[in-house]
Amino acid sequence: MSPTLRADGVEVAIGGRAILGGVDLAVEEGERVALIGANGAGKTTFLETVLGLRAPSAGTCRVLGAPPPAAGVGYVAQDPAVGLLPWYSGRDNVLLPLRCRGAGADERRRALSAVRERLDPDADLDLGARPPNLSGGQRQLVGLMRALVSSPRLLVLDEPFSAMDAPSRVRLRAALRAHAEAEGRVATLFTTHDLDDMLELASRVVMIGGAPARIIASFDPRSADARHDVEAALREAHP
Amino acid sequence: MKVRAARAGLLGLVVAAWAGLTETGLVRHRAVAGPIDTARALAVGLGDGTLLADVAATAERLGLGVALGLLVGVPLGLFIGSGARRYRILEPGMDFLRAVPPLLVFPLLLLAFGYGDLARVGAIAYATTLVIALYVSTGVRRVPRGRVDALRVMGATRWQILRWVQLYEILPSCLTALRHSVSAGLVVAVVTEMVVGATEGLGSRAVSAQIAYDAPGLYAVILVTGACGYALGALLVAVEHRVVFWDRPEPLPRGASPVPAARR
Numbered sequence: 020m021s022p023t024l025r026a027d028g029v030e031v032a033i034g035g036r037a038i039l040g041g042v043d044l045a046v047e048e049g050e051r052v053a054l055i056g057a058n059g060a061g062k063t064t065f066l067e068t069v070l071g072l073r074a075p076s077a078g079t080c081r082v083l084g085a086p087p088p089a090a091g092v093g094y095v096a097q098d099p100a101v102g103l104l105p106w107y108s109g110r111d112n113v114l115l116p117l118r119c120r121g122a123g124a125d126e127r128r129r130a131l132s133a134v135r136e137r138l139d140p141d142a143d144l145d146l147g148a149r150p151p152n153l154s155g156g157q158r159q160l161v162g163l164m165r166a167l168v169s170s171p172r173l174l175v176l177d178e179p180f181s182a183m184d185a186p187s188r189v190r191l192r193a194a195l196r197a198h199a200e201a202e203g204r205v206a207t208l209f210t211t212h213d214l215d216d217m218l219e220l221a222s223r224v225v226m227i228g229g230a231p232a233r234i235i236a237s238f239d240p241r242s243a244d245a246r247h248d249v250e251a252a253l254r255e256a257h258p
Numbered sequence: 259m260k261v262r263a264a265r266a267g268l269l270g271l272v273v274a275a276w277a278g279l280t281e282t283g284l285v286r287h288r289a290v291a292g293p294i295d296t297a298r299a300l301a302v303g304l305g306d307g308t309l310l311a312d313v314a315a316t317a318e319r320l321g322l323g324v325a326l327g328l329l330v331g332v333p334l335g336l337f338i339g340s341g342a343r344r345y346r347i348l349e350p351g352m353d354f355l356r357a358v359p360p361l362l363v364f365p366l367l368l369l370a371f372g373y374g375d376l377a378r379v380g381a382i383a384y385a386t387t388l389v390i391a392l393y394v395s396t397g398v399r400r401v402p403r404g405r406v407d408a409l410r411v412m413g414a415t416r417w418q419i420l421r422w423v424q425l426y427e428i429l430p431s432c433l434t435a436l437r438h439s440v441s442a443g444l445v446v447a448v449v450t451e452m453v454v455g456a457t458e459g460l461g462s463r464a465v466s467a468q469i470a471y472d473a474p475g476l477y478a479v480i481l482v483t484g485a486c487g488y489a490l491g492a493l494l495v496a497v498e499h500r501v502v503f504w505d506r507p508e509p510l511p512r513g514a515s516p517v518p519a520a521r522r
Contacts, residue, residue: 070411094411101404105504106426115422116412149504169412 021084022047023173023206024069028078030231031064038064040231041078046173051199051207053221053240055249057256061232062210063097066175069208070094083172093166097177097210099158103150109161110146116169134168138194155182163191167198174199176209180216188213192220218245228256291473299474300481308463309482315458317486319375320440320447323382327439331387332432335394336424345395352392360385360446364453373455378447385446386439390432397431398424430505433498437491444487460486 024046031039038061046052054062067073068080071088082089093116096102103112110131117127135142138160150158159182166174179195180188196219199205211217217224218240226236226249236252238245273293279285280292291299303309338348360381367377367384401424409419451461460483467475 067407070407072407072410088410088413090413092411094408096404096408098404101402102408104405104423104426107422115409115414119409119412119414119418151504175411 021081023050024080024082024208026065026069026078026080029065029068029075029080030077031061031068031073032076033064033073037231039068039075039233040229041233042227044225044234046206046208048172048204048206049199049222051196051220051222052209053217053224054208054210054227055212055217055224055253056227056232057253058212060227062227063177065227065232066177066208066210069173070175089173091169091172093169093171093174095159095162095166095174095176095179097181099155099162099182100150102162103158103165105149105151108147108149109144109153109157112150112161113146113164113168115165120169130168130170134164137198138164138167138191156184156187159183160187160191163195170202172204172206174205174207174209176207178210178212180211180213188216192216196220214246214249217249224249226252226256288471289473291477295474296477296481299472300478303463303475303478303482309478312458312460312463312479313482313486315456315462316444316447316451316460316483319378319451319459320382320443322379323447324386324436324439324443326379326383327386327390327443328436330383331390331435331439332394334387335391336398336428338391339395339398342399345399352388352395356388356392360442361449364446364450368454375456378450378456381450382443382446385442389439389442390435393431393435393438394428397428400431401427426504430498430502433494433501437494437498440490440494441487444483444490448483 022045024044026042026044029039029042030037042061042065044052044065054065056062064073068075069082069087070092071082071086080087083091104115107115113131113134114127117130122130135146144157144160145153146161150161153161159179163176163179166176174195180191183191192215195207199207207220209216209220221240224238224240224245225234226238227233228235235256238248238252242248277293280290281294300309338345338352363384364377364381367380371377371380405423405427406419409423414422447459448461448464450456451459452465453461456462460479464476464479464483467473467479
């Protein structure tokens, strides 16, 4: 069976400058892969290539067996203030992926209820409020709900918890992990700078680095020395 | 409140100075009219309906010209702004046309359409189209890429992206363009009414007053024109404020605290 995401020798140049220099990565069904690396290492560029927002100058990328952009992908942008539409309520933002594919009112209601049950069970978030009136963390929660509402097969999350306070971070990490485990077939690729995020949510951690960037290391977060190994690799790559 | 009181005070001062200089005979000239004569001319013009008919005639030309400007300028701005290469190709042409004063185009329009309202409306449309196209094209270029990208990842069609993102993004630019084009269009409307052939309109009334050495009548026209321009501008600012609702914070429900319960 082919992996949910397969990148073979992906190279990307922006403005004549090589950013990615042959990234090889496969993410299988049910895997949760944390992509780590320094700021500017090429993490977001790789995610954009996976999403079909950038075309590779060399190599191939296949998502769910087809070249990107592919249907069945949920995405949370790094900056929730940009990714969400400020003229719509939180609820309408969450439902956008379903509106895109013309889902009926009943389906939208059911999907919203299911995603809310999973990510915001106490209904703390006011979904009637528009994004400018929500905190950074609440916006990220809306973004996460939007990414999950259409039951995607691949979740691409660019620093999904960066604006959240510690309790929200812990709760959502657990909720996302529970979602991925319950759905089984969902593959997750996310970027983060937070060691706890990578060790508690990921089933595999890969490190991107170099100029142009490639995958330079891979870790098993379940191993006893994972935290130490990741910290040592980060220190070595970016002294 | 303080600002309003200061404005009223300033207006009172200006009128008092005006009255002091003219009604006492300190300044005497055929181009000078006092506030009392001006108020009388204003009352007569409004009372017999001539000034209101002039306002209506000018407003009709302005409305038609701005509507035409919107009809051409918005699609033109969308077309120019939605492609970086297209923008680079067409930008010099737009700058050239913007540098040509609409009043210089007016004689050409008179030649083309004759001495009727069509030429005046055409000149207003010319002036407003360029302003609107410029604002809209800038608005389109400023649409944050992240917003469009998020929709593209969801599988949105071009039409959905236009409807759900781009139209909202350019709305503030369109409304600012409308405000600027109305004030530019009013200038063109009044001046083209002064030049040739108009029997009604604020510009035509001003020229008639000048020919008759009717300084109070001329002042009345100036005051009415200024008031119309001010009222239109204020109306459009209010519309902008109402339509572009996402730029301002939502009011808190009665009794609600701005601090979330968890942090209190």
